[in-house]
Amino acid sequence: MMLSARPLIGPPGIFRVWVGAFGVINPPVPRFTIDGTPAATVGPAVFFEVRDKQRQAGSGNSPANHQGVFELQSPGPGDHVVVVSLAGETSSVRLREMPARVTEPFAGGFTMLLASCYYQKNDKGALASLQSRLKSRPDMVLLAGDQVYLDLPLHEDLPGNEPALSRMLGDKYAKHWLSREKQINGLDPLLQLAPTACIPDDHEYWNNAPHFSPWLPCTYTAQSRQMLASAGRNLYEDFQLGGDPASHQGAQRIEVDPLRMILLDTRSDRDPGGAYDGRYGLMSKATEDDLVQWQNDLLNDHRAGKLTIGVLAAGQTLFSKAPPWYSEWADSDLQSYAQFGIILRVLRTVCEAGIPVVFLSGDVHYSTISRATWTKTGQECLFEVVSSPVCQIDGPPTKADPPVTDLDAKRFQTKWVDHYSGNVVLTINFLRGGGSVDMNITLYPLDGGHLSPRALETIRLTPRH
Template sequence: MILAAHAQACEAGTIQLWVGMFGTQDPPAPAFFIREAAAVPLDPSPMTPIRDRHVGTDGKPINHRGIFRFSVAPNEDLYAVRIVAGGEIYELKVRTLPQALPSTLDGEFNILLCSCYFQPEDRNGLLGTIASQIKLKPHLTLMAGDQVYLDLPLLEDMPQSEPALSQLVGDKYMRNWASASLNTAGLEPVLAKAPVVAIADDHEFWNNYPFPQAQLPNTWSDEVRGRWKAAAQALYEDYQLACDPTAAGVTRLDVLPLRMLFVDMRANRDDSFHRLMNPAAESAFKSWVDDLIQDKIAGAPAVGVLASGQALFIDSPTSDFKKRTADAEMGNYQQFDLVKSELVRLADEGVPLLYLTGDVHWSRVASAKDRQHPGMPLFYEVISSPSCLIRTPVIDAAKESINAVKGIFGAKSPWPRHSDPAEVPDYFGPANRFSLRSEFKRAGDRIAFVSFARAGNGVDVRVTYYAISPDKKLSRSETVKTLELRPV
């Protein structure tokens, strides 16, 4: 049996563990020890089958997972956790969320931002190696989408029928979530860094989900596409979600004065460009805005952090053909008007906002200035993408060959397969409410640390990028100028 585990993000004073057991038809009840003392889960529940359709000789599922919660003292920093099951032992250290931000002189609250990880390209496990070597310690890890590429590699012979389809999809998840135990590259070293909150983007399903794609035969028919959607959704819930699936992947966490909302705007999209979120997610989004505004009215510091799977400050395709064949952006959906109107509500009340995301295969920090109220606080977007770039057959090989020739005659690009970061549009929001500008941009494989500290009645934010490269000159950290989030 293979045992794997990581902490999932939850409120202060609680440890929540995702525990996976692979290769056993009868998963044993795990025993837990926190700081060497036996620990009993709150509301203990049995291990449940992972819906990857892998079964043993008698037809019983062989892969299982469970979510277990434990009450601990609030604001304690680090807990040594040991899990024992069926003769296997898994140990990890869990950093719990604080109730409030420290002041600038007392430290920082750190979020590790990671997205777009193509496991087959990370042959030597470089992402895990570099993440493990970074001295800065995260309190929270945000996986901002495309943690798995279920539709890639491009020329893979994807099965169309069950159970083979779910089994193949499940194998990709297992290679990432149990990579250390399997002695392969994967996300397990990153998941082990801090409690994790995960958001889906399209490759949790397939490129430009939910639309059919010419390069993916499994998406051509309604019947096969429906099977793929169901298999991908089940495994996204089993591996990535820390909450009730009916909540549509919405996670709300408060580290005051930060009120943070992590919302999946991909899994519940329709194919008619109307819906980004289901009613539960929309309600959670509005409640998050209401709470920030109520903080402000009550005279309490109020700073919003929002995260989803695609960029806000980006041009959206205009033609129906491009929306369906390339990658539809959030701005192509009617419900995005509601998102923009809620963000305008925050701006009208003088509540600053930081948006975190991935998706675009380059990294950038951009700012938005309120044109109607020039004295109001800035609104920032931080993008970190990819952590390990997908490989496109033929095209990438050609790029690398051209770059090698350039190296003979001069300096060659350290990132020949990567796109250059896009410039921000001039404006964002209804009636071009916000004017935009880039503050920092880089190509290449990267992860970022977003560090928060109290500064008066507001918050200072440092964004530090780390390149995922064996070249030590490239992998040095780069820190963006301090972003000031000040309620007005």
């Protein structure tokens, strides 16, 4: 049996731990200790099948692999070691609880590590030394899409039937999520660094999902795309999100006062029929409703005189040009869909009220920072931070594109601040001070001979009243 554990983002005062039990039928509830003291779980303690369709030899049709999300009461501030025990195996997690608020500079503030686009086949081990190079340990890690490339390499023939397809894709996930246990290069250095949140992009499924891809024969028919989409979604939910699949939503909310964060899944619920102009072509109605509620929460805070800052994350960039119609068969962006107008409307409403918003993303295989001014008031209120890739797919580094100049029909005036091409992660340190929050962005290269961190930009986020 193989046992794996990693920290997830939980509410203040709660440790949330993803536990995977591989190669065991009907695993019992695991036992936990915190700093050597036995700890009871809070709430349900249940394992769910990992839907990779692996079956234990001699067990009939019983699933061989399982995962669950377990919650423990935090003993208080500071770093703690949680040890998970099950069937004679142990796995440890070093974590601290998520802070309830962004603190002032003397207390270190709140730090997020932002990363995306990881091609495990090309990983030469650069992530292994990352923790020792960070100026400070982050409070959370956001993986913003393409954590796996299920459709690569291109010459690989994906099975055209089940259970073979899910088993092959599940093996790819195991190389990423169980790299510590398998003693190979993988995502473990990021997954163990701090409580983690994930959102998907197309390579959690296939290039330009849910549309057909001309270089992937397994996407040529609606039936084959549906099979691949189902397998990809199951594994995304089981490995990246964890817990009860029925509980997963298209939007995740995280609150670290005064930051109101919403992480959008703008990939999994795209219209498989290719309706770019459909009412819910980009995301589900429930996800859109959550986005509007996020907008209203920001507005209510602002009207009440509270300091509030919006943070919105999605798997594709905001300050990009819409691809021409003839290239959408290769790569459809957020801007390809009519429902993208809802995202723009929400940002327009929040920025017109004077509330700063930070948009976080990945996808494009370069990193960039851009600012946008709300034309009506002259306030810099919208900022895009993109971190990509962690580990580049085959091919040369991608040249960075400047931000679009006509964002939302020129209601916003954009400005390019900085950009970088190459394997990288970014840290974003938020520091509270008076009626503002300072955002300090640092780049950590992951390839080449120059691995020293590079301070990119300090941006002051100040609401307008």
